Amino acid sequence: MRRLSLNQWTTRRWSVPEAVDGCVRHGIEAIGLWREQVGEYGLAASVAAVAGAGLRVSSLCRGGFLTSGGALRDNRRAVDEAAALGAACLVMVVGGLPGVPPGGEPRPGFSRDLPGARERVREALDALVPYAAERGVRLALEPLHPMYCADRAVLSTLGQALDLAAPYPAERVGVVVDAFHVWWDPALPEQLARAGAARRIASYQVCDWPQPLPADVLLGRAMMGDGVIDLGALTDAVAAAGYTGDVEVEIFNAALWAADPDEVLTTMKSRYRSEILRA
Amino acid sequence: MRRLSLNQWTTRRWSVPEAVDGCVRHGIEAIGLWREQVGEYGLAASVAAVAGAGLRVSSLCRGGFLTSGGALRDNRRAVDEAAALGAACLVMVVGGLPGVPPGGEPRPGFSRDLPGARERVREALDALVPYAAERGVRLALEPLHPMYCADRAVLSTLGQALDLAAPYPAERVGVVVDAFHVWWDPALPEQLARAGAARRIASYQVCDWPQPLPADVLLGRAMMGDGVIDLGALTDAVAAAGYTGDVEVEIFNAALWAADPDEVLTTMKSRYRSEILRA
Numbered sequence: 001m002r003r004l005s006l007n008q009w010t011t012r013r014w015s016v017p018e019a020v021d022g023c024v025r026h027g028i029e030a031i032g033l034w035r036e037q038v039g040e041y042g043l044a045a046s047v048a049a050v051a052g053a054g055l056r057v058s059s060l061c062r063g064g065f066l067t068s069g070g071a072l073r074d075n076r077r078a079v080d081e082a083a084a085l086g087a088a089c090l091v092m093v094v095g096g097l098p099g100v101p102p103g104g105e106p107r108p109g110f111s112r113d114l115p116g117a118r119e120r121v122r123e124a125l126d127a128l129v130p131y132a133a134e135r136g137v138r139l140a141l142e143p144l145h146p147m148y149c150a151d152r153a154v155l156s157t158l159g160q161a162l163d164l165a166a167p168y169p170a171e172r173v174g175v176v177v178d179a180f181h182v183w184w185d186p187a188l189p190e191q192l193a194r195a196g197a198a199r200r201i202a203s204y205q206v207c208d209w210p211q212p213l214p215a216d217v218l219l220g221r222a223m224m225g226d227g228v229i230d231l232g233a234l235t236d237a238v239a240a241a242g243y244t245g246d247v248e249v250e251i252f253n254a255a256l257w258a259a260d261p262d263e264v265l266t267t268m269k270s271r272y273r274s275e276i277l278r279a
Numbered sequence: 280m281r282r283l284s285l286n287q288w289t290t291r292r293w294s295v296p297e298a299v300d301g302c303v304r305h306g307i308e309a310i311g312l313w314r315e316q317v318g319e320y321g322l323a324a325s326v327a328a329v330a331g332a333g334l335r336v337s338s339l340c341r342g343g344f345l346t347s348g349g350a351l352r353d354n355r356r357a358v359d360e361a362a363a364l365g366a367a368c369l370v371m372v373v374g375g376l377p378g379v380p381p382g383g384e385p386r387p388g389f390s391r392d393l394p395g396a397r398e399r400v401r402e403a404l405d406a407l408v409p410y411a412a413e414r415g416v417r418l419a420l421e422p423l424h425p426m427y428c429a430d431r432a433v434l435s436t437l438g439q440a441l442d443l444a445a446p447y448p449a450e451r452v453g454v455v456v457d458a459f460h461v462w463w464d465p466a467l468p469e470q471l472a473r474a475g476a477a478r479r480i481a482s483y484q485v486c487d488w489p490q491p492l493p494a495d496v497l498l499g500r501a502m503m504g505d506g507v508i509d510l511g512a513l514t515d516a517v518a519a520a521g522y523t524g525d526v527e528v529e530i531f532n533a534a535l536w537a538a539d540p541d542e543v544l545t546t547m548k549s550r551y552r553s554e555i556l557r558a
Contacts, residue, residue, distance in 0.1 A: 112509040149463035160465040184428035186439040215494035230391040
């Protein structure tokens with residue numbers, strides 16, 4: 001169980017100190033933090049909380065949205081926060097088409113130019129990497145499921161993420177392998193092997209794909225074992241690629257958010273054991 | 280406008296003769312038929328209706344669901360129907376994970392083995408192709424958007440469809456390029472070129488990706504111009520790949536299905552002109 005990490009949005013209503021205390025109470029040694037909650041509690045206080053509890057910060061979520069105006073300034077702040085927290089990586093959700101807000105309707109004058117948006121991501125990343133490198137922060141490019149291409153991430157496959165990362169050293173720019181986003185990809189075996197050979201896997205996140213999807217597809221993520229993903233096989237493939245870091249449980253799910261977070265952690269540990277460790 | 284084809288499910292409430300009459304009334308020269316409606320009206324009567332109106336049958340929708348038991352028998356019937364109708368191709372939606380019904384919850388004992396399901400598709404196709412070849416029917420493998428991987432098609436990308444088609448002659452097994460399903464794919468330019476060079480494009484279907492998606496993702500398809508896809512650029516790429524066949528408008532959308540089909544056809548023609556022909 002030592003590699004299990006709680007991503008803070010799995011217990012979204014918990015503040016940073018509540019989530020830290022929850023990890024300690026449940027014997028979880030690592031946490032993935034979110035900038036929203038870190039901002040609410042304060043960066044210095046958050047740093048002190050995780051340090052005091054002796055937790056690893058497996059990731060900070062999230063930088064990105066590089067296709068919007070003013071992105072660089074906000075991403076530099078995110079890098080500074082990741083550096084202060086000693087996060088293993090800063091997760092980057094790169095953003096959708098310019099003018100298409102997450103979950104919303106396209107604004108007048110929005111762009112349909114998908115190759116152009118992808119080029120904009122490349123350029124913004126190129127401007128951000130040196131800043132992150134100076135502060136010892138590893139950026140982790142997260143391909144999102146193609147159903148979020150328009151509004152959240154024009155980065156849609158692991159292969160595309162590896163192409164985007166390729167110009168930079170692996171210790172500066174890695175990729176996120178999130179089961180929910182990549183499980184369907186017919187190129188996954190070869191791209192996982194490629195990611196492993198290049199030492200690019202910066203984060204492995206798990207949850208499950210519920211079938212059918214709920215009305216709000218953003219919240220369409222299930223506890224491990226409650227969906228259709230073969231998490232055992234995926235975990236084996238990630239291990240075969242040489243990844244030995246934390247396994248972060250990140251679940252966006254309205255029912256889980258409404259439940260008692262301590263019960264969620266109990267279930268999460270049980271399912272981590274049965275579905276990921278298969279012990 | 281001569282390449283515009285009405286896929287029958289765009290005006291789903293119309294029977295075969297109603298849809299045929301609608302095409303004639305609106306000067307549309309081709310139609311994509313659905314087996315459900317052909318079955319209701321009768322195969323011989325449907326053949327007579329399209330022949331009498333002088334319409335091309337740009338496709339018959341659909342064969343497939345090859346990952347379910349008894350698939351071969353039903354697919355042979357679909358081939359016979361496509362042959363009788365003189366359809367340019369039989370669209371194949373290959374099916375999802377065994378035991379996961381379209382739009383439903385997984386049944387007890389369902390399979391999470393995605394590579395196994397893909398292998399099952401390959402084997403079923405191998406059994407079906409000779410039967411289709413003898414009857415002069417071209418099978419058209421349709422990659423579906425990855426959000427349908429679990430329940431409708433484990434065939435998720437154009438590249439994967441081309442790999443699956445590769446062992447067979449191009450005139451026997453082609454692929455469908457459906458804008459809704461493939462627009463997000465970062466490998467699309469190279470795979471379209473590959474499809475063109477191999478003469479594999481059997482059908483080009485258009486509609487748009489609405490943002491945000493509605494609650495039922497199956498019906499999340501919009502009239503051309505009402506979504507975020509750069510249909511002009513995609514149409515150019517399909518043309519550059521050498522495709523000169525019909526352009527079928529296939530839209531699953533509850534509001535359109537509730538509207539007057541004649542108004543839908545008027546809008547469809549107008550949008551075909553503005554978004555596809557850009558005239």
